[in-house]
Amino acid sequence: MAKSGEHNAAAYVDWFRAAAPYIHAFRGKTFVLAFGGDAMLREDFVDLVYDINLLNALGVRLVLVHGVRPQVEERLAGEAQYVRGRRVTDAESLEHVKDAVGSVRVDIESLLSVGLPNTPMAGADIRVASGNYVTAQPAGVVDGVDLLFTGEVRKIAVAAIRDRLDGGEIVLLSPIGYSATGEVFNLTLEEVATHAAIDLGADKLIFILDHGDDAADKPISRLTASQAQRLLKELPDGDMKLYLPHAIQACKKGVAKVHLVNAEVDGALLLELFTHEGVGTMVTRQSVENLRPAGIDDVGGILSVIEPLEHDGVLVRRSRERLEQEIGQFFVDELDGLIVGCVALYPFPEAGAAEMACLAVAPEFRRGGRGDALLAAVEEAARAQGLARLFVLTTRTTHWFIERGFVAAGPDDLPAPRKAMYNWQRRSKVLVKSLGVA
Ligand SMILES: CC(C)(COP(=O)(O)OP(=O)(O)OC[C@H]1O[C@@H](n2cnc3c(N)ncnc32)[C@H](O)[C@@H]1OP(=O)(O)O)[C@@H](O)C(=O)NCCC(=O)NCCS
Numbered sequence: 001m002a003k004s005g006e007h008n009a010a011a012y013v014d015w016f017r018a019a020a021p022y023i024h025a026f027r028g029k030t031f032v033l034a035f036g037g038d039a040m041l042r043e044d045f046v047d048l049v050y051d052i053n054l055l056n057a058l059g060v061r062l063v064l065v066h067g068v069r070p071q072v073e074e075r076l077a078g079e080a081q082y083v084r085g086r087r088v089t090d091a092e093s094l095e096h097v098k099d100a101v102g103s104v105r106v107d108i109e110s111l112l113s114v115g116l117p118n119t120p121m122a123g124a125d126i127r128v129a130s131g132n133y134v135t136a137q138p139a140g141v142v143d144g145v146d147l148l149f150t151g152e153v154r155k156i157a158v159a160a161i162r163d164r165l166d167g168g169e170i171v172l173l174s175p176i177g178y179s180a181t182g183e184v185f186n187l188t189l190e191e192v193a194t195h196a197a198i199d200l201g202a203d204k205l206i207f208i209l210d211h212g213d214d215a216a217d218k219p220i221s222r223l224t225a226s227q228a229q230r231l232l233k234e235l236p237d238g239d240m241k242l243y244l245p246h247a248i249q250a251c252k253k254g255v256a257k258v259h260l261v262n263a264e265v266d267g268a269l270l271l272e273l274f275t276h277e278g279v280g281t282m283v284t285r286q287s288v289e290n291l292r293p294a295g296i297d298d299v300g301g302i303l304s305v306i307e308p309l310e311h312d313g314v315l316v317r318r319s320r321e322r323l324e325q326e327i328g329q330f331f332v333d334e335l336d337g338l339i340v341g342c343v344a345l346y347p348f349p350e351a352g353a354a355e356m357a358c359l360a361v362a363p364e365f366r367r368g369g370r371g372d373a374l375l376a377a378v379e380e381a382a383r384a385q386g387l388a389r390l391f392v393l394t395t396r397t398t399h400w401f402i403e404r405g406f407v408a409a410g411p412d413d414l415p416a417p418r419k420a421m422y423n424w425q426r427r428s429k430v431l432v433k434s435l436g437v438a
Pocket of ligand 1: 357394
């Protein structure tokens with residue numbers, strides 16, 4: 001018992017430490033978190049509330065969007081009429097929608113108000129802001145049927161929501177909107193959440209799915225918007241199929257990351273947000289990034305990335321002429337037509353080794369994994385040439401390489417022709433990585 005207790009304690013400590021970078025990264029960021037009315041009927045809904053409380057405590061600016069589908073259906077007497085998947089909301093159903101929204105909202109506010117000492121909410125003192133933040137318009141007549149009080153989002157009161165978030169409050173949006181004519185319209189939670197995320201420029205939009213994708217044994221953990229578009233055609237009906245189009249829309253309109261998380265997995269939200277692998281599906285914008293071998297036209301772009309580093313002495317100076325001669329050894333990372341990173345590979349086939357040099361990413365594009373991607377590209381190219389070791393000479397970036405599997409070596413370990421050129425004044429550190437080929 002004691003042993004397993006120790007094991008748990010060690011796992012807890014490891015996990016907590018590993019969460020630190022995420023805690024730094026999330027502070028002050030805006031997340032829109034959407035969950036259906038079904039989520040609230042689950043016994044473990046309170047755990048989601050605890051996780052919301054935790055994100056709030058970590059300084060995440062939270063906008064919650066709740067649904068009411070089962071709560072409305074429960075109140076409706078007869079069969080609802082649907083047109084292209086949208087329910088027609090007549091005057092009577094609208095009363096049920098208002099009733100359900102009111103009651104669900106109060107329930108959520110009450111759960112977020114808990115502050116009992118024996119719960120994770122102890123000391124929380126959360127303020128929840130809700131109100132007329134969503135303006136709606138009628139969806140109109142579809143296929144000859146008037147959808148009546150079924151509406152569409154017209155506008156999100158971005159400035160007002162930001163004010164509340166600035167004041168440390170959690171904003172709670174319901175799937176209803178108000179019009180300038182004083183009417184109320186029934187909206188879908190996914191539409192409200194998507195619009196809110198886009199208009200607020202949210203850093204993340206998170207959909208809690210009531211059920212995972214039954215067709216897949218394991219959810220696909222990462223998708224670009226265009227991969228998601230292709231996948232959509234193959235998906236069976238279900239939550240994934242319902243939410244994915246909204247995830248794609250949000251990505252295309254500037255939301256950096258959309259997460260689809262299965263409510264059935266215990267702690268899914270935390271695992272998705274605080275671990276690298278996650279447990280749900282993350283959709284990101286299709287990037288127009290291209291890591292490729294360099295051509296002569298890239299010389300100017302490469303110089304603009306490396307020249308400032310040469311001035312600082314981080315990289316050894318290379319003339320334009322030398323760069324032009326060696327351009328065939330370079331790889332570049334091009335983003336929207338701009339060269340944002342580069343790296344060179346100089347093979348020494350007799351020594352079964354290659355030198356990686358001139359690895360650089362323009363400052364404003366750092367910390368996006370581009371250094372890693374460039375390193376992976378040269379490693380692959382070296383492996384393809386049957387080379388077993390990759391060298392790098394660096395003065396200031398030793399740790400970056402060590403963290404990526406390089407180990408300290410010395411000038412004597414360099415291939416002979418390279419050793420002959422070693423600059424003893426510069427005294428660069430020599431690091432080597434085994435590429436695992438014979
Ligand atoms: C090293 C470099 C290429 C990394 O590019 P990048 O696109 O930011 O790389 P990644 O996003 O893959 O990695 C970023 C991580 O490396 C870390 N890092 C950056 N420079 C570092 C250094 N000198 N020492 C240790 N770690 C460093 C960052 O802190 C970041 O860590 P985090 O994600 O834990 O916060 C970039 O910082 C650069 O151009 N540096 C100047 C040129 C240079 O030193 N080149 C190597 C000499 S050959």
